[in-house]
Amino acid sequence: MKNKHSLLQLFCFTGLWLLFSSIAQAQSPQVSGSIKDETGAAVQGADIIIKGSAKGVQSGPTGKFTIPIQGASATLIISHVGFATQEIPASAGSTQEIVLKRNASALNDVVVIGYGTQRRREVTGAVAVVDLAATKDVPVANPTRLLVGQAPGVTVRQATGRPGGEFEINVRGLGSLGAGSAPLYVVDGFPVGTSLGQNFNGSDIENITILKDAVSTAIYGARGSNGVVLITTKNGKPGAPVLNVSSTYGIQNIPSGRKVKMLDGQEFAQFKKDIFMDKIRYFENREPDITEVPLDYRYPEQVKTSTNWFDATLHDNAPFSNYYASLSQGNNNIHSFLSAGYTRQEGILLNTKFDNLSVRGNIDGKVNDNISMGLRVNADLASNNLAQATEGRDNIVGASLIADPRDPIRNPDGSYFAYIGGHDGVFGFANPVMSLTDIQSRSNIGQMVANAFIEISFLKNFKFKSSLNGLLNYNSYKQFVPSYIPGENAPPPRYASETDQQINTRNYSTDQLLTYNNTFGNHRINVLIGYTAQDEKTTTLNAGGTQYANDLTPFLGSAALKTNGSGEYGWSLDAFFGRINFVFAEKYLFSGSFRREGSSRFGENVKYGNFPALSAGWRISNEKFMSDISWLSDLKLRGSWGITGNNGIPNYGSLAFMSNNNYVLDNNLVRGQVVSNLPNPTLKWERSGQLDLGVDLAAFRDKLTFTAEYYNKITNDMLLSIPLPAISGFTSYLANIGKVQNKGFEFAARYKTKVHSVGLWVNGNISINRNKVLAINGPNDQLLAGDFYGGYNISRPGSPIGAIFGFRMLGVFKNQADIDKSPFQDGAIPGVYKYYDADHNDTISYDTKDMVQIGNPWPKFTYGLSIGGDFKHFDFSVLINGAQGYDIYRVIEASTMNMDGVFNVLEESKQRYRNEQNPGNGRLATTNTWKWERESNSRYIYSGSHMWIKNISIGYTFNPATPKLMFKSLRLYASGDNMFLFTKYPGSNPEVNNRGGINPGLDDEAYPLARTFTFGVNFTF
């Protein structure tokens, strides 16, 4: 249906064009001419203004123009986006051939915005352009890496080191408690979702723009409130064909300073022995006899084996390689870009790996002066060797820290020693090295994205663009766990098991855009109206098998027991939108947009939402009174306000469904159905109102640019899973409740200079964001997530989202007298934690009543700094980024500092409380009990402040003077990524965020981050 109507629209406008194209124009003294670019191509839409007057015209499709003048001669000012402005004296009746030169000045750059482009100097919203030149030598396995430290207000965290892993991106804080907080990614005009996934080659990217404020994002309506990342892929530039071939190779390692230090075999045996004897000393008040100590750890000094499991799981010098070739050309009316790339990142954990093979073809062409078309196709295959889950204490990384160090990796015969621990009171784990190498776990994700458009210019000022986008994603996953792999406390042999999944997604969208561009004298106006519709459907097929005849045939056919299932889900949206940009006298800038959008995800009665936005700017530097200040090339004040939405909730969240709960009667299956959730027919958009005030400044012939920004974003009707009393039958339901504020300042500055042959640039930004819950209008005015023994995050009015919550630990009880004089803690013994009595009732209750906010997971500020320079053939760049003033709850220490003696523990455990005479360092509890030790408390809080020297790159570029050589340019470069981390945080990665969402700032150990050294070569032919 939709497509039919877009055709209809197209006919309508074609008709209009035919109707009006023959209108003639009046005659008087005039200048005519044509405008071309340096390649000789006609420039349409250039502004021609008569100096000293307000009159102006635009060049037509063939670059031709005619402008009436007063008197015999005049000076024409010709300007166009992306070109240097020229002044040309002309006499009446003359014909001018004008060649516009492309302008490198940042201010004249075109910025990609939603459904269009805009001159940077006329932008009135908060739009950040990522400097891709600064990251050209960085080894990139996922394109989200390109955003690190580049834009103020855009927090990019590498929460995990998984090969090919996506970085976590937040624009202007966490704007939602329950509906997702990742930005919308739009690739070549196609909104692909809130994740860029793994199927994208970063080398194909021409530019990245991040839209932050409401006037920039409201045009994306219900998906705009978390910011929008616009990615444009490369296309051929005018000129001769260019072939670019590059190759990068590198190695990855974990620096020893970033490894967590655990006890070795002998130390662990000593720890076990001490626990055993201390318990008898305390509970039975006697000195134990050595013969009482179990033989396994009676003589720690005799322990022969000591395995550092974490080291054993590492793949030292894991290779990283990247090969890329592109051919771009642009002559006559066809511009094209073809590329192929292959990236392989072997993981720093054994047998983990990411491969990406990508091919792309982009082609744009002008059919004639009025019609142009384009097609962009990208096919990509991404493969992951994940060797089982890695994150968290129950998986490989956690297990490699806490597994018994007294067991060897291999038996004397070379086979794996399979079951680690599982004796003398130590937890049993699968040998993590064996799990990595012997468990097959592989996903293959194939994706095809295509965009096609046709654009018709008519009536000189109108353009109609119709585009169709499609995405197909085929994701298959297979895991096979052989029978000899133990489980947690489950020795082998067990049954082998297999899991298979196929998840296929298809997503289509279509846009119909009508634009009107015109200049009347001092006025320049740009109008956009459009319609878009998008539909996504995912089908799933899954199967599992167990009880295999042997481990050699890991296919379902060999399984004695099988399970299977299939599913389907999807969503759709459609929207009308419009925008007006208006510039008056190059000084006063206005913009307004509106979108009305409907989504299948929302309740029956609230399907549609409205998203308006307005902004204004004042280019003070163009005022007469500023004309004396010659060093100032641009000064602009701007402000915007608008409403955006967030639809990141489950597809059918407003509806209630039945689910199967079968039963048996008379030895036969009977079908049973129960209600699986509560409906909410009024479920609707999460709405954010955002105010943005900014100042843009450029000085010293644009060598220095500076932007400062203030914003205040208030999110209403937050989509939340509201905890319900269980007596309702359920524990939660989805509703629009609550209000959150994110406000902050952003500063960005760039300085670029050249002194003789030395070029230097510095690019820095600082972001300060404060988030605060303003209201949670539920029956219970707070949201508590997490658990009593594993860290709580609380969201309640006046506090930041997901503030870390628990007992405040005041120290350890030195002795019974200390316990007696403190508030009552039921069952406390010397050596357990002393907690703060928050409700002053002289009792610490064993629940949340005495818990307080013990940490803030949100940084006071984050920053990025890039420094670069060049000298003759050499260039270098350094990227620094960091975050300051936030807390991390190190939940992994519930295991790595577990005093039961069932796990290996951190080296610091040696400083635990032993007895009154030997009280340790005052923050580590006794081994005699567990109560008053494991509860969520401030003992596990650490400052996460850190600074990364994220990357250092140097390069050498050689442009041979003699064209006899085959190549035009040769570039050699070396790069070090994740170079140096400066922090007091004891964990390996202060950007970790194991749970995410409203459970921020918890460290349960993630895939470690490697330091990568790469060397590359790049030929341009």
Added chain:
Amino acid sequence: MRIIIIRLLAITFTLSSVSCAKSYLNKTDPTKVSTDVFYKDAKQLEQAVNGVYGALQGIANDQWITNELPSDNTTIDFNPGDRGQSDRIEAFEFYTINANSTNLNSSYINYYNSIYNANNTLAKMQGATGLSDSVKAVNEGQLKFIRAYLYFELTQYYGDVILITQPLDKPSDAWTYQREKQENVYAQIESDLKDAVNDLPVKYQAGHIGRATKGAALSLLGKVFLTEKKYSDAVTTLNQVLPLGYDLNDDYADAFNPQKKNGIESVFEIQYDAAIDGEWSSFIYTFAPRLSAGAVTGWSQSNPGGWNIPTNDIINTYEAGDKRKDASIGLNFQSPVTGLTVPYIKKYAHPHAVYGRTDDNWPVLRYSDVLLMLAEAINEQDNNPTTDAYTYLNKVRHRAGLADVSGLSYQSFKDTLAHERRVELAFENWRWFDLKRTMTPAELTTFINNYAAKEKANPTVTRQGVPYSNTDYVFSQYEALFPIPANEIIVNPKLTQTPGY
């Protein structure tokens, strides 16, 4: 000219707006039935009733934690290598339960979710079409029986509990409910069971065996009266079970034999089936000693839980010659680490064809329970055992291979019955309730602390030298009731906690 353009645009957009027909944005989960279109006919209502039965499986799977472990019947196969359960399941053995217990939390959620489905189905039944009054009555009777059973369990756990018998109009209503006095909870249970007695048939036709019957409703009502100490009501009610055709199996073990499910002795059991996907039970995998691998389950890949281990106390309580001992308790497994015997519950250990999938039903009400309840009610009512009371008690003893008893005083008859119930119904999730029912809170406290001291001094399963904590096996009177899960009080701070916690 501009006006024309605007008009044309307006027309085109109006056309497009029509295209975004509502159906385009109306999506529903294609894999599930929406609640809006369910509960419409007899078949769907039967499925909704079955769903409520289905939920009982989940409840029975974990009920031993709250009903057997705190009693003197069972303990744990202590695992020094995994202390992760020390604040969870073990707390029920060591009397260190607190409101953060994840087991209580999930149990509470399961009970009220099942109650919701019963309430909702009862309410929706009014709107269904093509439902005869008799079909409706049988459905209602079953749902009320199950609801009464769930509330009976809940009030034994927590005393005063929230009583909710309707689906909520809106979610926020959930905050308006407070814990109801136990007597009101009992009144609701009695009313539901009386309806069920009237509505339910004595027997079902083939294909429906396993549904709640009139006998089940009467037996449960008798148990409720007995618990409320309404002895004459209990006698009257339980007497009505006698003519319904129940009898004891000749062999005690047959009551638990998957080959002989729903036999003559069975009053109500929760149904499982090893051969049906997702419907199997796996109790023995939870109850077999930790290191027994395949020795008890028959499947060497097993990694059993080692929970609900029979205590020395119950092992030693059987009279010589009691056939029930061998049918209930296995004493043939020695730990490979310590070489010592680790006992286990044998009632639910039966050979099964597929690893992890057992065919054992869970017995809820058996005829022997009815006979012993009746004997108890008579003794309490008359303050003296009557001939009938001896007849019922001796019938149970006779089947166990034991000599009749006679000439007992009120108190010794009561004591004999307590012992008889303990061994007859061992590990069937009644012991903890029986202890609470037959003792005053102070008596219970002394009794449990005596048992605890014995178990602590001489654990059934060795702790391999690991000493107890000071708080282990210390029972306080308030612990006869469980704490309301902490989550519930976090969500609804107005909800009161059980005193003591």
